[in-house]
Amino acid sequence: MEVIEKIIQVKDYLTKSNLPASDYVINPYIGCPHGCKYCYACFMKRFTKHNEEWGSFIDIKYCDKPLNKAKLKNKSVFLSSVTDCYNMFEKNTASPVIF
Numbered sequence: 001m002e003v004i005e006k007i008i009q010v011k012d013y014l015t016k017s018n019l020p021a022s023d024y025v026i027n028p029y030i031g032c033p034h035g036c037k038y039c040y041a042c043f044m045k046r047f048t049k050h051n052e053e054w055g056s057f058i059d060i061k062y063c064d065k066p067l068n069k070a071k072l073k074n075k076s077v078f079l080s081s082v083t084d085c086y087n088m089f090e091k092n093t094a095s096p097v098i099f
């Protein structure tokens with residue numbers, strides 16, 4: 001399946017989390033090129049107005065400000081709750097996401 005790759009500007013990599021296991025979440029992408037049939041994260045299409053099939057798009061988040069490390073002191077961060085943060089696009093693409 002062809003994957004539509006796009007870079008999107010975000011205000012912050014950190015998102016306040018409502019999950020009991022973490023204070024913040026970092027999802028470096030919207031979408032996931034693996035497109036697993038059992039994936040619960042496909043609900044993200046509703047929130048991001050993607051009409052494409054789950055697995056056929058990936059928005060790579062780019063933020064031009066560095067992570068606020070002071071904000072993270074004594075906080076927990078869940079990396080990648082709704083995507084695969086080690087997806088195949090990292091292999092060939094110089095990622096604009098710099099932590």
Ligand code: SF4
Binds near residue numbers: 035036039082
């Ligand atoms: S987020 Fe996980 S389960 Fe969902 S499509 Fe990607 S690899 Fe599969």
